[in-house]
Amino acid sequence: MLHLTVNGTSHDVEIPTYRTLLDCLRYDLGLTGSKEGCGVGVCGACAVLLDGTMISSCIALAVFADGREVTTVEGLADDERLHPVQQAFIDYGGFQCGICTPGQVVAAKALLDAIPDPSDAEIREWMLGNLCRCTGYYKIIESIRAAARPRRP
Amino acid sequence: MTDAARPHRIVGQPIGRLDGLDKVTGRGRYSADVSLPGLVWGKALRSPLPHARILRIDPSKAQALPGVLAVLTAQDLPRVLVGRRMFDMPLLARDRVRFVGEKVAAVAALDPDIAEEALALITVEYEDLPAVFDPVRAIEDGAPVLHEDPGAYDGAPPERPHPNVQSVLRFKLGDAAAGLREADRIFEHTFRTGLAHHGYIEPHAGVVAIDEDGRVQVWASNKMPFRLRELLSHAIQLPKERIRVNLTPIGGDFGGKGSLMDLPLAYYLARVTGRPVKMVMRYTEELMAGNPRHPAVITLRTGVTEDGRIVARRVTALYNSGAYAAFKPAPSVNLGGASMGAGVYRIPHLLIESFCVYTNNVPCGHARSPGEPQMVFAEESHMDMIARDLGLDPAELRRRNLLRDGDLLPNGHHLEHVRAQETLEAALEASDWAKPKPGPWIGRGVAMCHRHIGVGFTNARVRLETDGRVSLVIGLPDTGTGAHMVLRQVVAEVLGLSIDEVQIELATTDTFETDSGVGGSRVTHTGGRAAYHAAEALKEQIRAETAKLAMPTASLAELAQAAARAGRTLEASYFYDAKAHGAVTSFTAQVAEVSVDPTTGHVTVRRFTTAHDVGTIINPIGHQGQIEGGLIQGLGFALMEELRTEDGRISTLSLGDVKLPTIADIPPLTTVILHDPVGPGPFHAKAIGEGSISPVAPAVANAVADACGVRVLDLPITAEKVYFALRARAPRS
Numbered sequence: 001m002l003h004l005t006v007n008g009t010s011h012d013v014e015i016p017t018y019r020t021l022l023d024c025l026r027y028d029l030g031l032t033g034s035k036e037g038c039g040v041g042v043c044g045a046c047a048v049l050l051d052g053t054m055i056s057s058c059i060a061l062a063v064f065a066d067g068r069e070v071t072t073v074e075g076l077a078d079d080e081r082l083h084p085v086q087q088a089f090i091d092y093g094g095f096q097c098g099i100c101t102p103g104q105v106v107a108a109k110a111l112l113d114a115i116p117d118p119s120d121a122e123i124r125e126w127m128l129g130n131l132c133r134c135t136g137y138y139k140i141i142e143s144i145r146a147a148a149r150p151r152r153p
Numbered sequence: 154m155t156d157a158a159r160p161h162r163i164v165g166q167p168i169g170r171l172d173g174l175d176k177v178t179g180r181g182r183y184s185a186d187v188s189l190p191g192l193v194w195g196k197a198l199r200s201p202l203p204h205a206r207i208l209r210i211d212p213s214k215a216q217a218l219p220g221v222l223a224v225l226t227a228q229d230l231p232r233v234l235v236g237r238r239m240f241d242m243p244l245l246a247r248d249r250v251r252f253v254g255e256k257v258a259a260v261a262a263l264d265p266d267i268a269e270e271a272l273a274l275i276t277v278e279y280e281d282l283p284a285v286f287d288p289v290r291a292i293e294d295g296a297p298v299l300h301e302d303p304g305a306y307d308g309a310p311p312e313r314p315h316p317n318v319q320s321v322l323r324f325k326l327g328d329a330a331a332g333l334r335e336a337d338r339i340f341e342h343t344f345r346t347g348l349a350h351h352g353y354i355e356p357h358a359g360v361v362a363i364d365e366d367g368r369v370q371v372w373a374s375n376k377m378p379f380r381l382r383e384l385l386s387h388a389i390q391l392p393k394e395r396i397r398v399n400l401t402p403i404g405g406d407f408g409g410k411g412s413l414m415d416l417p418l419a420y421y422l423a424r425v426t427g428r429p430v431k432m433v434m435r436y437t438e439e440l441m442a443g444n445p446r447h448p449a450v451i452t453l454r455t456g457v458t459e460d461g462r463i464v465a466r467r468v469t470a471l472y473n474s475g476a477y478a479a480f481k482p483a484p485s486v487n488l489g490g491a492s493m494g495a496g497v498y499r500i501p502h503l504l505i506e507s508f509c510v511y512t513n514n515v516p517c518g519h520a521r522s523p524g525e526p527q528m529v530f531a532e533e534s535h536m537d538m539i540a541r542d543l544g545l546d547p548a549e550l551r552r553r554n555l556l557r558d559g560d561l562l563p564n565g566h567h568l569e570h571v572r573a574q575e576t577l578e579a580a581l582e583a584s585d586w587a588k589p590k591p592g593p594w595i596g597r598g599v600a601m602c603h604r605h606i607g608v609g610f611t612n613a614r615v616r617l618e619t620d621g622r623v624s625l626v627i628g629l630p631d632t633g634t635g636a637h638m639v640l641r642q643v644v645a646e647v648l649g650l651s652i653d654e655v656q657i658e659l660a661t662t663d664t665f666e667t668d669s670g671v672g673g674s675r676v677t678h679t680g681g682r683a684a685y686h687a688a689e690a691l692k693e694q695i696r697a698e699t700a701k702l703a704m705p706t707a708s709l710a711e712l713a714q715a716a717a718r719a720g721r722t723l724e725a726s727y728f729y730d731a732k733a734h735g736a737v738t739s740f741t742a743q744v745a746e747v748s749v750d751p752t753t754g755h756v757t758v759r760r761f762t763t764a765h766d767v768g769t770i771i772n773p774i775g776h777q778g779q780i781e782g783g784l785i786q787g788l789g790f791a792l793m794e795e796l797r798t799e800d801g802r803i804s805t806l807s808l809g810d811v812k813l814p815t816i817a818d819i820p821p822l823t824t825v826i827l828h829d830p831v832g833p834g835p836f837h838a839k840a841i842g843e844g845s846i847s848p849v850a851p852a853v854a855n856a857v858a859d860a861c862g863v864r865v866l867d868l869p870i871t872a873e874k875v876y877f878a879l880r881a882r883a884p885r886s
Contacts, residue, residue: 089177092169
């Protein structure tokens with residue numbers, strides 16, 4: 001029996017030890033917001049926060065999350081109020097097909113938690129592990145810059 | 154059409170996508186996210202050999218594994234061949250495999266892990282057959298033949314100079330042979346490009362369920378639901394009325410998501426298990442067997458006058474099509490991008506011949522501007538090499554030969570509103586082409602192309618709801634481009650509504666008779682015009698209803714409610730069918746400025762300029778997103794992406810090895826928009842989806858040659874290639 005907290009809700013699930021955290025979220029808990037792209041931890045579509053630290057859930061076993069707190073894309077908005085990163089991705093065209101977007105916004109939130117006012121170089125370095133094939137990234141950078149702006153003093 | 158000079162309210166506004174809420178919150182349900190009661194998982198076993206006879210398949214151990222519900226081999230399936238235009242591919246290999254990754258068995262199990270374990274328990278005995286991998290070798294006498302009688306396949310084109318030729322596509326103007334004899338100088342160069350995957354982040358996924366009444370329901374990452382229904386009807390031998398394809402969001406397409414892929418197997422597994430079946434490809438399978446962009450070998454032979462005017466050109470393209478033609482949708486079973494062998498130039502005597510060739514490699518399909526990045530790389534590199542040899546500025550050689558109003562394209566269409574020269578000059582100006590380069594080992598390269606505005610047919614229905622909002626019912630999926638937002642803006646503009654008052658209602662294949670789906674830069678045109686005319690018709694109905702009910706001051710909600718009480722729904726449909734390409738195209742000119750590291754050969758793109766001749770822009774965020782996304786795909790094709798193969802085995806089987814561009818790889822970008830509202834789309838829109846990808850590679854290649862004198866004739870332009878070319882040239886110490 002595995003006990004984990006996802007987006008503030010606690011769950012007890014009985015799953016095989018080989019189950020990845022991503023499959024556990026998607027198929028055992030029905031949280032399909034996190035996506036599987038590459039399946040080998042390089043594209044970032046499955047990015048989630050484990051006790052606040054960004055990880056690739058496609059190469060983490062679900063048992064790693066035992067007793068810990070997981071934040072997925074479904075947990076970013078506060079009720080119906082979008083996280084600034086989510087709103088900026090809509091306003092500035094930071095997504096197209098949207099399949100990488102859950103990972104992009106989770107990564108961008110983690111970035112702004114760590115560096116509230118990142119430079120372009122810091123954005124590029126942090127977001128390096130999140131592939132996007134649609135946008136060419138320009139509008140992702142613009143979105144993150146915009147999301148950081150209201151936080152500036 | 155409306156008066157183009159009239160300012161628009163909604164069209165042209167940079168409105169953020171209303172479907173964005175689903176995308177940024179993770180609520181959107183893609184095909185892989187579809188869940189149904191009793192759902193089980195399907196997986197396919199693939200061939201490890203490029204060409205072999207199948208002697209025996211033993212599924213017994215897999216069948217005995219707890220949790221396995223079914224194992225299928227070709228023996229369990231009807232003898233049906235599938236394809237998009239030419240039907241040459243079995244659902245599962247019957248007695249012979251022709252590429253590494255070809256499916257030989259399929260499994261249904263309670264979860265994906267059990268299904269994968271079961272695959273490992275199936276034993277297949279093979280006997281190797283001689284194989285051929287290079288398209289040049291494949292059409293020589295005595296080459297191993299892949300298909301004994303390709304002409305017998307449904308949809309096979311008749312011309313077949315060699316059994317390994319799938320199709321021949323020809324474009325002809327004047328008399329190329331005679332023209333070449335009249336030239337002062339003749340230049341001939343051969344180029345190669347590599348195998349490239351589309352790189353969408355969503356692997357192919359699909360769910361097939363058979364309802365209690367026997368109807369087949371499909372959810373699939375497929376951009377042509379109506380064509381999918383037809384193709385599936387053939388593959389599973391049921392009338393198309395018995396099949397319903399439900400639209401889902403698509404996680405990137407770039408030309409790759411138009412085929413059946415695993416759906417027929419999912420159906421047969423659903424039929425034998427009595428359960429809904431989900432099949433999701435692993436990305437490894439995508440890279441091994443996902444209908445990637447054709448590698449090409451292209452030779453151009455151009456005759457010019459001493460002052461740099463093109464007299465004649467002959468182009469031969471060999472597209473390495475892999476083991477099956479099944480993934481190509483065009484009636485020619487070839488690649489229209491071959492026509493770009495003429496570039497953006499007036500060439501009085503022209504012959505382009507494009508051959509799609511069978512080899513024991515992964516079957517290739519359509520990828521964003523099919524066949525064109527390959528051809529534009531070759532053609533625009535060739536132009537640069539000619540310019541340098543003639544001692545002309547590469548921009549000047551282009552200027553002297555650019556298409557003008559009334560000129561003919563290779564397909565025989567004449568052109569109007571030609572803005573090739575303005576587009577070129579705009580790119581040169583914005584890139585400081587005429588200014589001295591900022592240092593040594595820095596170079597600039599220019600390249601151009603043009604791209605047609607796509608044609609096809611679309612159904613749209615608009616309905617006034619009793620809450621006063623308008624629903625647009627559409628059978629076109631949004632592959633990610635924001636097409637649905639464009640259509641909403643068109644309807645809101647016509648009806649004088651705010652954008653929030655127009656909602657999208659996704660059709661299924663039950664809703665309409667047909668729709669050509671997404672592809673070929675057509676959606677703004679065909680979907681936009683269908684939505685435009687349907688909205689115009691609804692506007693007329695609203696006017697008539699207002700008069701009939703004598704409610705001149707009523708709101709739309711009040712009107713709809715009153716009409717409903719009278720038993721009427723205000724609803725209009727329109728079927729728009731654009732059959733032939735018009736006389737208008739879109740030009741692109743790009744300039745790359747690169748630096749080359751002389752010690753490593755590494756190429757850095759210092760800045761990039763892209764200029765586009767466009768029509769009315771409906772949504773500037775989406776429009777610019779198409780330019781930027783296509784451009785960075787082009788940059789990956791130019792510098793880093795390649796599925797490396799060794800004897801038919803792809804050795805780059807993870808996204809970590811393929812090297813798609815990351816956020817750290819993108820250069821400073823300048824976009825120049827030349828606005829010319831003359832397109833066939835709604836409000837005179839043109840097309841943009843495929844406008845930015847093709848000239849990137851030759852612009853970079855030409856810049857590398859300018860920076861260090863190294864001419865790379867085969868893509869991608871890796872540091873190794875530049876390094877060894879520099880070393881070969883340097884005097885030995």
